[in-house]
Amino acid sequence: MRIVINMATRRRTPQEEERTSDGKVEAQAALSRLGSWLEERGLKHSRQRDVIVETFYGMGGHVPVDGLVARVRSLDARVSVATVYRTMKLLAECGIAVPRRFDDGQTRYEPATGRSHHDHLICTGCGRIVEFENEKIEELQNRVARSHGFEVESHKLELYGRCDRCRRGEAGSREARP
């Protein structure tokens, strides 16, 4: 077995993340990170920000804002949509969440703490989203960009298709169809 500190601190792959994350510890880390980020720039804490962060981390995956609003409101019915949108923007700014816009015109957020860059496979049947990393593709992207005089700052790579489950006729849907 490896040294525990090592296991805990290195970046996890998407697959590992999916297996190990239960939301609770991640949420705590995110909250304290948000806390110091806010203090550094003279901003204030709030009850609703805490609720939103905890709920967000509790949901996991690629969370659409309206879904998050619904879940948050089941805990505190007075939280407004505006606050949820504002808070998720904050989380993106301070590196706690990453916004994703797939092809269905709504922004989803996914937890970012301790996770590495990855791209997405999206099932056009059931909406399932699978993450992958491919160093070779990234390398080729940089190469083709440079050959056209570009320096890549970011990229978007989404593969749309049918997952194995859907090709067999089942219609399981764990993530809402995007």
Place this chain on the structure above:
Amino acid sequence: MRIVINMATRRRTPQEEERTSDGKVEAQAALSRLGSWLEERGLKHSRQRDVIVETFYGMGGHVPVDGLVARVRSLDARVSVATVYRTMKLLAECGIAVPRRFDDGQTRYEPATGRSHHDHLICTGCGRIVEFENEKIEELQNRVARSHGFEVESHKLELYGRCDRCRRGEAGSREARP
């Protein structure tokens, strides 16, 4: 020199297309293709569809709908936005135009006739859009998808970064900033 028929009929690369397309001949081809497509399903053709197709092909590149509307209206001020949207959807359906949604929330269309699949480099400085094809990336995409049980139907690959011109400080803008 190669045989002329061969040069004229094979699919052109993005770069060749950019150099050779003047819009006029392409527009004629597109119009007749649209004509038979409409007749095949008992639809009618119309003055405004002709104007829209001609204008669209005259503009070239990656045309935002509002830009197309403006240009069309300079020829016929009565054409409504609804008609332009409807027509562009038609053109997409019959394979004359391809819709593209880059990261600025508006749909652009590009001419599709006789062009091959390609992806895009987008300059975050001036909005310039450069097209590229990379067979190796496509191959790797299929491979990674299959390894996760997916069969790719379509994909989106966009590389965002700064072009050579912009990195040198110029701010030339041939395509509107997306």
Place this chain on the structure above:
DNA sequence: TGAGATAATGAGAATCGTTATCAATATGGC
């Protein structure tokens, strides 16, 4: 050529996701 059937159009209302406005409220340092 003209009537009838129906597809297409134009104007504007409606939609959707998101952001802006602004008065009311909460927070944090003193």
Place this chain on the structure above:
DNA sequence: GCCATATTGATAACGATTCTCATTATCTCA
């Protein structure tokens, strides 16, 4: 607790696109 000010909630506004529906154009066939 007080005050300055950051945050909130309710709702209006927004931009892109689609929908509605009454009017108009196109096509077919006599």
